[in-house]
Amino acid sequence: MLKYTIQRFFAMILTLIIIATATFFLLAAVPGDPLVTKAERLSEEQKERMYAKYGLDKGVLERYIITMKGFFVGDFGESITFPGETVWSIAEAKLPVSARLGIQQMLIGITVGLGLGIIAAMKKGTWADYTIITLSILLISIPHLVFGLLLQYIFAGGVVNILPTIGWPEGDELWFGGWEYTILPTLTGCFSYIASYTRLLKTSMLDVVNQDYVMTAESKGLSNMRIIFKHVLRNSFIPVCTNLPMSVAMCITGSFFIEKIFAIPGIGLYFTSAVQSRDLSIVLGWTVLISAMYIIVVFITDILYTVVDPRIRIRGGKR
Amino acid sequence: MKLRRTLALLLAVVMAFAFFGCNPGTTTTTGSSEGTTDAGTTGSQATTGPVAINGVLPGSHDEDWRDYELAEDQVLNMQLTWTSTTTLDPNDSTGSSQWTVMQAVNEGLFRVYGEPDSTQTLEPAACERYEVSPDGLTYTFYLRENYWSDGVQVTANDFVYSFKRLLDPEQAFGYASYAFPIKNAEAYYNGQASYDDIGVRAVDDLTFEVTLERPTAYFIEMMGMVPYYPIRQDIVEAAPDQETWQTDYTYHVFSGPFIIKEHIKENKFVLAPNEYYWDKENVKLTEVNLIVVGEMSTRALMFENGQFSAVEGSAEFIDRWSKEAENGTYVKLQLGRPMTGFLTFNQYAREDAAELGRPLGGKSGLMLNEKCRLAISLSVDREALINTVYNRYSIAGGYVPPGMHVAEQSKTFRDQVADDYIAELQAQYDTKEKRAALFEEGMAEEGVSGTVADVTLKMISSATTSIAKQALEFYQQNIYENLGVTIDLNILDSSLYQSVRDSGDWDMGFTSGWIGDYDDPLTMLFLWTSDSGYYKSFGGFNDEEFDSLMAQAELSTDPDERLDLFAQAEEILVTKAGCAPLYYGDQIWFYHPNVHNLNLPQLNPIEFSRVFISAD
Numbered sequence: 001m002l003k004y005t006i007q008r009f010f011a012m013i014l015t016l017i018i019i020a021t022a023t024f025f026l027l028a029a030v031p032g033d034p035l036v037t038k039a040e041r042l043s044e045e046q047k048e049r050m051y052a053k054y055g056l057d058k059g060v061l062e063r064y065i066i067t068m069k070g071f072f073v074g075d076f077g078e079s080i081t082f083p084g085e086t087v088w089s090i091a092e093a094k095l096p097v098s099a100r101l102g103i104q105q106m107l108i109g110i111t112v113g114l115g116l117g118i119i120a121a122m123k124k125g126t127w128a129d130y131t132i133i134t135l136s137i138l139l140i141s142i143p144h145l146v147f148g149l150l151l152q153y154i155f156a157g158g159v160v161n162i163l164p165t166i167g168w169p170e171g172d173e174l175w176f177g178g179w180e181y182t183i184l185p186t187l188t189g190c191f192s193y194i195a196s197y198t199r200l201l202k203t204s205m206l207d208v209v210n211q212d213y214v215m216t217a218e219s220k221g222l223s224n225m226r227i228i229f230k231h232v233l234r235n236s237f238i239p240v241c242t243n244l245p246m247s248v249a250m251c252i253t254g255s256f257f258i259e260k261i262f263a264i265p266g267i268g269l270y271f272t273s274a275v276q277s278r279d280l281s282i283v284l285g286w287t288v289l290i291s292a293m294y295i296i297v298v299f300i301t302d303i304l305y306t307v308v309d310p311r312i313r314i315r316g317g318k319r
Numbered sequence: 320m321k322l323r324r325t326l327a328l329l330l331a332v333v334m335a336f337a338f339f340g341c342n343p344g345t346t347t348t349t350g351s352s353e354g355t356t357d358a359g360t361t362g363s364q365a366t367t368g369p370v371a372i373n374g375v376l377p378g379s380h381d382e383d384w385r386d387y388e389l390a391e392d393q394v395l396n397m398q399l400t401w402t403s404t405t406t407l408d409p410n411d412s413t414g415s416s417q418w419t420v421m422q423a424v425n426e427g428l429f430r431v432y433g434e435p436d437s438t439q440t441l442e443p444a445a446c447e448r449y450e451v452s453p454d455g456l457t458y459t460f461y462l463r464e465n466y467w468s469d470g471v472q473v474t475a476n477d478f479v480y481s482f483k484r485l486l487d488p489e490q491a492f493g494y495a496s497y498a499f500p501i502k503n504a505e506a507y508y509n510g511q512a513s514y515d516d517i518g519v520r521a522v523d524d525l526t527f528e529v530t531l532e533r534p535t536a537y538f539i540e541m542m543g544m545v546p547y548y549p550i551r552q553d554i555v556e557a558a559p560d561q562e563t564w565q566t567d568y569t570y571h572v573f574s575g576p577f578i579i580k581e582h583i584k585e586n587k588f589v590l591a592p593n594e595y596y597w598d599k600e601n602v603k604l605t606e607v608n609l610i611v612v613g614e615m616s617t618r619a620l621m622f623e624n625g626q627f628s629a630v631e632g633s634a635e636f637i638d639r640w641s642k643e644a645e646n647g648t649y650v651k652l653q654l655g656r657p658m659t660g661f662l663t664f665n666q667y668a669r670e671d672a673a674e675l676g677r678p679l680g681g682k683s684g685l686m687l688n689e690k691c692r693l694a695i696s697l698s699v700d701r702e703a704l705i706n707t708v709y710n711r712y713s714i715a716g717g718y719v720p721p722g723m724h725v726a727e728q729s730k731t732f733r734d735q736v737a738d739d740y741i742a743e744l745q746a747q748y749d750t751k752e753k754r755a756a757l758f759e760e761g762m763a764e765e766g767v768s769g770t771v772a773d774v775t776l777k778m779i780s781s782a783t784t785s786i787a788k789q790a791l792e793f794y795q796q797n798i799y800e801n802l803g804v805t806i807d808l809n810i811l812d813s814s815l816y817q818s819v820r821d822s823g824d825w826d827m828g829f830t831s832g833w834i835g836d837y838d839d840p841l842t843m844l845f846l847w848t849s850d851s852g853y854y855k856s857f858g859g860f861n862d863e864e865f866d867s868l869m870a871q872a873e874l875s876t877d878p879d880e881r882l883d884l885f886a887q888a889e890e891i892l893v894t895k896a897g898c899a900p901l902y903y904g905d906q907i908w909f910y911h912p913n914v915h916n917l918n919l920p921q922l923n924p925i926e927f928s929r930v931f932i933s934a935d
Contacts, residue, residue, distance in 0.1 A: 053491045082584075085566065093584060094584075152616075157620050157624040158620060165617065165624065166612055261613070263617070264586075265585060269585055
């Protein structure tokens, strides 16, 4: 296990270097640069000075070397769009907010989604099944933006005024408390989890139900509940585990619209605007951070697999 | 009491916004659907302008809080637009959001007030009065007794430090060149003079003196701009590093009406009154919340709920709120803004254009020909544009927008020089055939055979808003119908736009235009001088006569002569179609009737230092 972990660690570093390199050159290849907006009103001489200030007057290779040197000490440089900010300063200030929003969405979304998935699978072919599946398809088709604005209109002023229109808990309430602010954003985001996990679990449960060992269990005369929780569910969790890392990575970056609608001081705005404005240091930093996060979550899920299905064994080196 | 001089300063980012329209529907230059046209853009049109409520014109900032019963809660909640609000460095702030905050927490030499007739006034703020030497070279500002929020007195040294810092070439501040009229400023910026040579000094603690390179009529107009606000050197140096100081409000002291109590980056500012402020008696607000709400629908909901005290009008809501404003539910404030929207023509004719392999006269090779350009300019139906696409703004029959004075003149440029160039030419070329003939004459001059039907012009834009896209399609259709030339429309993402633009492989462009920086036609017209440095952005205009008129105007200090020179230059620009001016801009805000003294300067962003909330 230790050997495996070490191997995974070095593979991760290598992956991150490749990702950083690819991101760098992709950004360098795309036309345009981060100073377009900033320098638009400047004369040519002033533009040159400003490009020099951010090192953008240097050649691509030279910039790449500088960037990679920074990469190894975790210094991606200062943002151009947000003067004075670095990836780390943004992460420090904004990540907790986005993380709480993401975690709340995932906890509620996945729990409810899995619950509904079980119901849909157990009541396969009944009205309950059809209702759940139709609703989940409907919910996943509504964009966050529309859904958020709709919820806002209904609960925060347009119809009834029982929840805050915008805002997010801060200070001592950053992680716990200020729940009323989090209700609408969480609801907006959690439906896509509900929808996808409902369908995922239903499909995979139906696969498992047809397996021999389930029939064996049935023929042994085990109760339905026991079969579901002891045999079916556990085995149907593997596709769920496979999907988790994606969800985790998404929950940090995917809440941009929610953050925008509810004026939540999260990370979404920074990432989106950094990409749009070719703010290299921020894009690169974030891409590497999110990739690292993704890789770590994949690693954790690998371990989770062994818990869910003891037949899977993780081993380092050759078998 | 008040300096009856209008002043015009700028929001660079409104421009950037206008260019790239990153926030659909909220930029001031991207249109709306408002029923009336351009209320009160000029003095003469003021009768169609704002309607007085209780005898007070919207936009007036002269209301006295003593005349009202004040509400218990003196809290102002407002939007900040969706731009970077991070920097708290006056020298480095360029965005309208940044300026909104800076105006509230700092005290410049002057505070800028917008008037109901769409002009601006400069009121002495940090300075009580100023003197200009008879030769027009030395400005002496007598500062009033005011204190920073840590109790230290504001001195002339704080201005000296700020003015010199603005010019630091290492910092490469966007506004540095605006200080070039100051003696040795440009030389210092270019490394040819020393820091001590810059023409600013503290005569004593309360006397600040600026020496200019040459008499500059519009210099005083710039002294209300945020980059000229005072900065305390010891405070900057006490911060761990400059970046920290620029972004962390806890390292700041404030000399303005408010202090920053809380700041969540890119999210909100909470302001509280500054107890050391010299005029704190007239600062009634006890709390100001400036919140970045990205979604217009959310802002609208919050405004209608009363959670926002004021909101900027945006396309889909202007109609509705204007009706409400007629009922007195809201107050509508629509003021002119010295901004002109225009089409650009690719006229790179610089020597390096050929070396760089850029096509001369654009992709079609026709854009260096003034007849071709003029034919295009005349084929755009500006009235239809205003009425069907924008539903706001006013027709630009010339280039210099209303509300702009020739420095030291009391009447605006537009009041003295009629802008009937386009109308007259359109009357002369009043049929498609005549315009096509004009265009074909130009084609022949350029040695291009064929008729208008054979011509396709490549038009580029980085517009993202739906209104701007509608406008582009309008031009495309209009030019085809009224001239017969096909337009190949390319809407590009902003970064890609820049690279296509710089490659020179285009004929026409649409950028939403230019907003003046200060109250003088120079700020609009200099753009089209061949050495302005904007030839890339706007296609350039190479006219020796125009250049020479502008050079004379820049050096002249005689207002009447300058008026005349500007008028001649404008005529050349419009009749030779250096660009095709389309419309003059405006700005529209709505607020609740219990909000008083909301101040909407022509070129500075919204200001609220003397706002109070009445009880009803």
